[in-house]
Amino acid sequence: MNRNQVLPQVQLSADPSSLKRVDFCAPQSYKGAGFLSISDIPRVAEEVSTVVSGDGFNWxxxxxxxxxxxxxxxxxxxxxxxxxxxxxxxRCLQDCAVDLDEKRRFILVTSELEADDYPLEDEEQEPLVASQQFNLLETIEDEVLLSIPLIPKHPEGFCEPHASVFGGEDGGEVEDKRENPFNILKNMKKN
Incomplete structure (x- = not known):
């Protein structure tokens, strides 16, 4: 490829179905943006507890x-x-909103062998095998799944107590009425 050659830039459609077949082998560059709802990315939908209006990802x-x-x-x-x-x-077994903001950089390679030979110590970018029918939607979904915290939690101090475990039927705290086991020893010492 000639260094001075200006490559055409293709605008990607925001439609999720069009992201399933992108030709990254063509001598052109791509640009695009859009929004994916949770229903557009089914493997992520399996992980969520509830879907609230507006949940999804701008890409x-x-x-x-x-x-x-x-x-x-x-x-x-x-x-x-x-x-x-x-x-x-x-912590509390209640719904927890998790915000993700990720930036990823990939180098497109031509074969699995080339991807396997790519140096592991390069943490700034990962290899992706380019193809004429590259599934960009699947790659976006993979990156969302990799970004989900292993142990999702509310910020410290924001958890609501779980009523069925810690509270009574009215949602109030159940008082601990057990007697201190050392009170018996205290009483023995007095006698």
Whole structure:
């Protein structure tokens, strides 16, 4: 590819079904943005506790070519994700809104072998195998799943007590009426 050659830039559609087949092998760059609701990304939908209006992810994507010493220019894909989903708080077992704001950078490679040979110590970008029918929607879904916290929790001090475990039927606290086991010893000492 000639360094001075200006590549056409293709605008990606925001429609989720059009993201399932993107030709990253073509000599062009891509740009796009859109919103994916939780129902558009079914593996994420399996993880959420409830779906609230407005839950989902804004995504933006841009590809460009960077010079690579000793080889042809490499295509770089930059992906941004920002959104919210609801998970079960592991402290109080109630719904917990989780906000995600992620930026990812990928280098597009031509084969699985090339991806396997990519240096692991490069933490700034990961290899992705480009194809003529690349499923960008699946990649976005993968990145959302990887960004979900392993143990979702409300911020410290924001958890509501779980009424069926800690409270009575009216939701109030149940008083601890057990007697202190050391009171018996205290009484023995007095006698």
């Amino acid at each position: 933006d994507l841009e590809t460009h070519f960077e010079d690579s010493p000793g080889s042809d220019p490499r295509q770089i894909l930059e992906l941004g994700l920002k959104g919210r989903l609801h998970l079960v708080c592991q």
